[in-house]
Amino acid sequence: MIRIEHLVKSFGPLEVLKDISTEVDSGEVVAIIGPSGSGKSTLLRCINLLEIPTAGHIFVDGVDITSPKCDILKVRQNVGMVFQHFNLFPHKTVMENLTYAPMKVRGLSKADASKIAMDLLEKVGLSEKADQYPSRLSGGQKQRVAIARALAMEPDVMLFDEPTSALDPEMVKEVLDVMKALVRTGITMAIVTHEMGFAREVANRVLFLDGGYLVEDAPPDVFFSAPKSDRAQQFLEKVL
Amino acid sequence: MNLDFGQIVPSLPFILNGILVTLRFTVLSALFGFTLGTLLSLLKISNIKPLRWFAEFYTSIFRGTPLILQLALVYFATPQLIGYKITPIEAGVFTFSLNSAAYSSETIRAGIMAVDKGQREASMSLGVPYRPMMLDIILPQAFKNILPALVNETIALLKDSALVSTIGVLDLMRRAQVVAGQTFLYFEPLLVVGVIYYVMVMGLTQAANVLERRMRRSD
Numbered sequence: 001m002i003r004i005e006h007l008v009k010s011f012g013p014l015e016v017l018k019d020i021s022t023e024v025d026s027g028e029v030v031a032i033i034g035p036s037g038s039g040k041s042t043l044l045r046c047i048n049l050l051e052i053p054t055a056g057h058i059f060v061d062g063v064d065i066t067s068p069k070c071d072i073l074k075v076r077q078n079v080g081m082v083f084q085h086f087n088l089f090p091h092k093t094v095m096e097n098l099t100y101a102p103m104k105v106r107g108l109s110k111a112d113a114s115k116i117a118m119d120l121l122e123k124v125g126l127s128e129k130a131d132q133y134p135s136r137l138s139g140g141q142k143q144r145v146a147i148a149r150a151l152a153m154e155p156d157v158m159l160f161d162e163p164t165s166a167l168d169p170e171m172v173k174e175v176l177d178v179m180k181a182l183v184r185t186g187i188t189m190a191i192v193t194h195e196m197g198f199a200r201e202v203a204n205r206v207l208f209l210d211g212g213y214l215v216e217d218a219p220p221d222v223f224f225s226a227p228k229s230d231r232a233q234q235f236l237e238k239v240l
Numbered sequence: 241m242n243l244d245f246g247q248i249v250p251s252l253p254f255i256l257n258g259i260l261v262t263l264r265f266t267v268l269s270a271l272f273g274f275t276l277g278t279l280l281s282l283l284k285i286s287n288i289k290p291l292r293w294f295a296e297f298y299t300s301i302f303r304g305t306p307l308i309l310q311l312a313l314v315y316f317a318t319p320q321l322i323g324y325k326i327t328p329i330e331a332g333v334f335t336f337s338l339n340s341a342a343y344s345s346e347t348i349r350a351g352i353m354a355v356d357k358g359q360r361e362a363s364m365s366l367g368v369p370y371r372p373m374m375l376d377i378i379l380p381q382a383f384k385n386i387l388p389a390l391v392n393e394t395i396a397l398l399k400d401s402a403l404v405s406t407i408g409v410l411d412l413m414r415r416a417q418v419v420a421g422q423t424f425l426y427f428e429p430l431l432v433v434g435v436i437y438y439v440m441v442m443g444l445t446q447a448a449n450v451l452e453r454r455m456r457r458s459d
């Protein structure tokens with residue numbers, strides 16, 4: 001589903017991603033972990049071209065999205081993203097947040113978009129909030145709306161950048177539960193997270209980044225019980 | 241000091257009709273000015289250097305010269321340059337729009353920059369193209385932030401609109417002068433239009449306060 005080949009990303013002189021290669025199969029869930037500044041967000045943001053790779057190739061559904069001929073907007077429609085700080089549209093209701101892009105970008109009718117939105121809101125347990133503005137929601141509710149908003153585009157891939165890091169502890173679970181339910185639908189997911197328990201439970205694979213290098217790429221039980229590199233061992237000692 | 245308002249009473253309807261002229265002039269200039277100012281602000285934040293240069297240069301010209309000079313240039317030079325006999329009101333709206341665009345583009349640019357960059361990223365991640373992203377997501381939030389500044393700009397336009405009396409537009413100011421010429425009373429007509437300007441500015445300020453409060457409620 002996603003194939004990354006020798007990906008390099010630099011900001012000016014600063015090389016943030018160094019020759020990253022990996023693959024994510026359809027329906028697979030990968031957790032991306034690593035210390036702060038290791039390039040996790042940047043890697044994720046390259047997959048929907050919020051950052052333009054400096055070198056290398058990324059294929060999504062067999063399409064080389066790094067090719068200059070590639071339609072960036074088409075790629076993004078197919079790759080949903082959930083942000084640490086939700087980034088809901090504050091001047092639109094929950095319903096409008098969910099229907100805006102499907103109507104504007106996919107050209108759905110209001111009725112069709114609303115139906116998809118209502119189904120999704122039900123799935124994330126927020127159908128009664130449809131007509132509220134985001135400012136009236138708790139952090140956990142905002143993030144569930146943000147997940148629903150991304151899903152409303154019916155993407156093949158979902159990217160999550162620390163979806164629970166900005167939440168009060170008591171709200172983390174409700175968001176993780178929604179994500180677990182999502183895993184069961186078989187959608188391809190890449191999740192940057194500091195929730196090691198969650199990563200261990202739902203991920204098929206763990207990618208460990210450090211200093212811009214992809215240091216480990218292993219199934220969670222292998223990674224968490226017997227990390228190969230010193231870096232990963234040190235990291236796990238700190239966070240577990 | 242003896243004031244004689246009695247003598248100008250017959251001229252009151254004539255003066256009051258100037259309110260419409262001044263208001264219409266201000267509204268048109270603000271609408272064109274803010275629209276053009278929005279476009280300029282987009283140039284100022286674009287990635288294309290020559291576009292940015294152009295917008296900066298444009299702004300510096302209109303900020304760096306007197307408005308009354310710009311007005312005179314447009315009014316008197318247009319017929320000479322392109323042979324079009326421009327009316328005073330056209331020249332006024334044209335100049336004030338261009339001028340207000342220069343000033344408001346700075347405000348609007350700041351408003352756009354103040355919108356959380358996450359809004360842009362969220363729009364982009366949903367595949368929303370540039371134009372709807374700006375029109376539907378970024379600009380509404382930007383304008384909300386800068387509404388008080390834009391009202392101030394409109395108030396400045398309203399007051400500066402008295403300058404068009406110099407090229408013969410029959411606005412409030414000009415009407416006061418006409419009445420003064422007819423009656424040889426200067427203080428009374430000027431005082432009357434002074435009060436009218438003041439009331440209009442206060443009204444605008446109040447309307448903006450109400451609007452702002454209403455918008456805040458949606459947060």
Ligand SMILES: Nc1ncnc2c1ncn2[C@@H]1O[C@H](COP(=O)(O)OP(=O)(O)OP(=O)(O)O)[C@@H](O)[C@H]1O
Nearest residue numbers: 011012014016034035036037038039040041042043
């Ligand atoms: N737009 C940018 N311009 C310049 N440098 C950047 C930019 N974005 C990220 N960086 C730098 O790239 C490096 C990796 O950043 P990135 O956000 O990908 O790290 P991260 O692993 O997500 O960290 P965190 O856990 O803190 O979110 C950091 O050194 C960061 O300062």
Ligand SMILES: [Mg+2]
Nearest residue numbers: 040041042161
């Ligand atoms: Mg990050």
